[in-house]
Amino acid sequence: MERYYQPEIERASREQIKAWQDERLVKQVRHVWDNVPYYRKKMEEKGLTPDDIRSSDDLRKLPFITKADLREAYPYGLVAKPLKECVRIQSTSGTTGKRVVAFYTQHDIDLWEDCCARAIMAAGGTDEDVCQVSYGYGLFTGGPGLNGGSHKVGCLTIPTSSGNTERQIMFIRDLSATILCCTPSYAAYIGETMKEMGLTPDQIPLKAGIFGAEAWSEEMRQDIQNTLGIKAYDIYGLTELSGPGVSFECSAQTGMHINEDHFIAEIIDPDTGEVLPEGAQGELVFTSITKEAFPLLRYRTRDICALTREACPCGRTHVKMSKPKGRTDDMLIIRGVNVFPSQIETVLLNHGYAANYQIIVDRVKSTDTLDVQVEMTPEMFNDNMGEINRRQKELVDGLRSMLGITAKVTLVAPKSIVRSEGKAVRVIDKRKI
Amino acid sequence: MSVKQISVFLENKPGSLHAMTGVLARNQIDMRAFSLAETSDFGIARVIVDDVYKTATVLREAGFVNNVTPVLGVAIPDVPGGLNKVLQALTDAQVNVEYMYAFLGGKDVDHAYMIFRVEDNASASAALSAQGIKTVEQEEIDKL
Structure with a gap:
């Protein structure tokens, strides 16, 4: 009711x-x-x-x-x-x-x-x-x-x-x-x-x-x-x-x-x-x-x-x-393409990862780089390197089709991304420094 | 018929392997075998230990993602052609080895032990025993 x-x-x-x-x-x-x-x-x-x-x-x-x-x-x-x-x-x-x-x-x-x-x-x-x-x-x-x-x-x-x-x-x-x-x-x-x-x-x-x-x-x-x-x-x-x-x-x-x-x-x-x-x-x-x-x-x-x-x-x-x-304000412009952190979050969750992630943007040799760091989870882990690589590649492909640009995906240890008690810090843009 | 291997996710950066071995040391866990596979960002440590349940638990509690996989353990006579004979049997049975690593057995100096990760442990094990090659059990590993 x-x-x-x-x-x-x-x-x-x-x-x-x-x-x-x-x-x-x-x-x-x-x-x-x-x-x-x-x-x-x-x-x-x-x-x-x-x-x-x-x-x-x-x-x-x-x-x-x-x-x-x-x-x-x-x-x-x-x-x-x-x-x-x-x-x-x-x-x-x-x-x-x-x-x-x-x-x-x-x-x-x-x-x-x-x-x-x-x-x-x-x-x-x-x-x-x-x-x-x-x-x-x-x-x-x-x-x-x-x-x-x-x-x-x-x-x-x-x-x-x-x-x-x-x-x-x-x-x-x-x-x-x-x-x-x-x-x-x-x-x-x-x-x-x-x-x-x-x-x-x-x-x-x-x-x-x-x-x-x-x-x-x-x-x-x-x-x-x-x-x-x-x-x-x-x-x-x-x-x-x-x-x-x-x-x-x-x-x-x-x-x-x-x-x-x-x-x-x-x-x-x-x-x-x-x-x-x-x-x-x-x-x-x-x-x-x-x-x-x-x-x-x-x-x-x-x-x-x-x-x-x-x-x-x-x-x-x-x-x-x-x-x-x-x-x-949250929108990132990477290599001229508009990217919202929430789009990246959608792809991560669709691929079975948790919403513990950080987006690192940098500029190397005048080209913007996008590194999505996401925590490994027990569900996504496998003893076989080939299987992890395959899932990682699927994620990269998923990000490319959502964003239109290529991102690097880095798998990091659980709990290595700081948890937020208020508004989460999703983006670290090193280009501004 | 199989041995339980614990695989652990590690970041490829200074100190992460040491953090893991520290957990094992503090919990008095004895490693029988160890192997590491790595990419530029991360690695997978694969270990055979004396107490599988305890190891998986203390690692998880310390924040290490890990899983337990049954793998084949094979005692190979320490003579020329020993490994070749094992691989011959697996080849004849069309068994694909995803990865493998060796370790020496404790006081038994006549054999080396090898761990094989294959798709189907049962059929690989049957192919080996048809050629008179024995696989080892977790209990045997525990006693080494």
Whole structure:
């Protein structure tokens, strides 16, 4: 039975959703015009005033905002409420440059936690569940967001934060946690550790997992589901917009429903900025229409995906986004070819290897080299060198047909690739050094 | 009819073989035979030991991927033509040898021992015994 946190919103008619978006966008544009000089200047440069935005159909008139704007306006330049009305900041990890600091009023936090509560209930959560939040707590939005959502659903919440894997497993077992929230790479590591302890999926009390904050492949989902004996749900979000819960998966597992009463999504051509029709792959752009303290209009996420409004068997009417292949930040350009780490992960798992890998990119004599290091597993090992070489060659062929370029495959010892408790470090690009 | 060989995955870098022999030494495991196959990136160490179960377990616990494969152990008289006679029997029976390696038997100075990795241990063993060549059992190896 499908469960909803806010069924009247999650199953609203498309007309109702459009009406909310029209009204809230107009109000939001007025709000930033009045309170954020940075936005007013950007709009004035395009010859726009709030009167030009009469409905969500006028959204495309507005200028984009990018990570560069966020850096330029750091720290207070985009804050739209007096600081005395703000109650919290959260911040990005800052891996792709200067940290982004986002501000929240109590109302913003309340709506963000609603979004996370919707995700937990879509994963089957109720007030009978025990929800272990193994995302980091602190500046990172993962822990605080799911923690708040779990409270709203009424789950018994275990705020373990990330790390100390043995303690994570102790709590899962001793307190019979039924829902696990963390990054997919950490879920895989917890699963690997439980397997080593001799635990079979039916001995693990978990029934669902809500995993996000990094790109992961469908194959990795299957792997985690089998190891932990759970259903694994994807969740998506950005600190810039609130945090996890901008969109989330339902039982159909065919894309993530965007909370359209809070965010308007567009897909654009990343080169021209032109808005693309439904179904087209392109860069995802979000406008937060209910955010008070840190509203963003047409924020370019650099995530590549597609949108669909096809009816979903779960009954939700909100638009679905496909699993992003990865941020354009994560994309590697190797010998002129675009390569996403998630594509490499797909090939590895399809060939029977585990998702413990590292991608080393280097430049030798002005040619880019791609070395995929993957751990040997008991299943893939053989006493016969010829057999291992044959499997290694199959993997190289599989990578070539997926990526269009030749990669070297290096088999390394088990556990030699460092396990991640948060976002996994998949790529080491030595070319930048 | 067969001997149990443990094969171990090793990275081809300084110290990785030593890490493995360290595990064996700390656990008082006695090696009967040892062979190494390698590529530029990794190697496979193949060992015959006195306690197969214990060895496989301690290696796994120490993080070494390994597996146990039944291989043929053959006692070969230490005289000219000894190996040739064994290979003749296998050739006549159309048995392909994937790899092989030799080791000397403990106090028995009259025989050398060889390990043969073949597709089908039973038919290879039958071909050898038809020519009066005896294969050795794990128990015999344990006693060496």
